[in-house]
Amino acid sequence: MGKANQGDLEIVPSPFLAFLKDLHSKYKSLQEGAVANYIPELAKVNPDLFSICIVTVDGQLYEVGDYEQLFTIQSMSKVFAYGLALEDRGRDYILTKVGVEPTGDAFNAIILDEQSKRPHNPMVNAGAIATTSLIKGSGATERLNRMLDMFRRYIGRDVFVDISVFTSERSTGHRNRAMAHLMLNFGTIDQNIEEALDLYFQQCAVMVNCRDLAVMAATLANRGTNPITGEQAVDSRYIKDILSVMYTCGMYNFAGEWAYKVGIPAKSGVCGGIFAVVPQQMGIAVFSPLLDTRGNSVRGVKVCEELSQHLSLHLFDCSNNNSCLSNIRL
Numbered sequence: 048m049g050k051a052n053q054g055d056l057e058i059v060p061s062p063f064l065a066f067l068k069d070l071h072s073k074y075k076s077l078q079e080g081a082v083a084n085y086i087p088e089l090a091k092v093n094p095d096l097f098s099i100c101i102v103t104v105d106g107q108l109y110e111v112g113d114y115e116q117l118f119t120i121q122s123m124s125k126v127f128a129y130g131l132a133l134e135d136r137g138r139d140y141i142l143t144k145v146g147v148e149p150t151g152d153a154f155n156a157i158i159l160d161e162q163s164k165r166p167h168n169p170m171v172n173a174g175a176i177a178t179t180s181l182i183k184g185s186g187a188t189e190r191l192n193r194m195l196d197m198f199r200r201y202i203g204r205d206v207f208v209d210i211s212v213f214t215s216e217r218s219t220g221h222r223n224r225a226m227a228h229l230m231l232n233f234g235t236i237d238q239n240i241e242e243a244l245d246l247y248f249q250q251c252a253v254m255v256n257c258r259d260l261a262v263m264a265a266t267l268a269n270r271g272t273n274p275i276t277g278e279q280a281v282d283s284r285y286i287k288d289i290l291s292v293m294y295t296c297g298m299y300n301f302a303g304e305w306a307y308k309v310g311i312p313a314k315s316g317v318c319g320g321i322f323a324v325v326p327q328q329m330g331i332a333v334f335s336p337l338l339d340t341r342g343n344s345v346r347g348v349k350v351c352e353e354l355s356q357h358l359s360l361h362l363f364d365c366s367n368n369n370s371c372l373s374n375i376r377l
């Protein structure tokens with residue numbers, strides 16, 4: 048596929064788009080949950096916003112709702128920062144600093160694996176702060192620019208940080224600061240924790256829309272190559288690492304139930320976004336800011352559950368010969 052912009056994406060009219068529209072109107076009336084308010088700026092979001100987007104690895108786009116509405120990426124950034132840290136430092140080194148075990152605890156729990164002196168995984172806040180501290184660059188500006196360029200490759204356009212969300216989180220993110228101090232005490236991260244925290248808060252405040260998220264998910268599904276621009280966003284050798292931790296840890300203390308019911312790697316953020324990856328097939332994104340008590344979008348979870356059932360996406364579902372493992376011939 049030649050180089051293209053995201054603007055070249057075309058919505059494909061089809062029975063599947065009609066299905067997505069039905070799904071959207073079915074859950075539009077669901078008003079359960081609450082918007083995140085522990086970051087003051089996030090509390091200002093319109094709770095009614097709702098969009099669903101799907102991008103296939105061959106560049107088809109299906110989208111409904113408020114798919115161009117920008118919001119901060121929040122925890123979903125952790126996936127992409129992990130990929131950059133893996134590229135910068137290599138798998139073995141990263142594993143000495145950040146584990147790959149689910150916690151079963153909230154995303155902002157102040158816990159470390161005391162035996163190995165590492166945060167449990169890169170999808171919870173402690174692990175993400177440690178991961179971000181490992182991104183290379185000769186100073187804060189270069190590290191931020193490398194991060195923004197990485198997001199550009201995944202999305203296919205330049206991205207920017209929402210300064211009001213960034214400063215709102217920097218001035219109130221005392222839990223995250225506490226985690227950083229704990230990791231400094233354990234020697235997991237180096238002295239410069241304020242710089243690591245700033246970069247973490249900045250990555251969380253990168254602005255995306257639902258379509259961007261679906262393109263990013265499709266890039267992971269497409270072995271790290273953006274299916275629209277043809278640009279490689281991340282080395283394909285790290286896709287299995289990224290998708291493994293998404294699968295086991297991406298939905299925090301709901302990760303087990305998600306794996307059981309939906310059965311594909313996914314990541315959520317307190318902005319109300321969820322993106323999911325169907326390897327070699329497509330990226331899925333849902334945005335709806337009303338969250339459940341674990342910090343996952345209520346409508347987002349419901350939509351993904353229905354999509355998984357409708358399209359038989361569960362990776363281990365072999366009931367209709369649709370399993371991703373079905374091509375193996377020995």
Ligand SMILES: NC(=O)CC[C@H](N)C(=O)O
Nearest residue numbers: 121122154172251316317
């Ligand atoms: N779950 C999330 O999206 C949390 C991200 C948020 N920036 C935080 O650090 O708390």
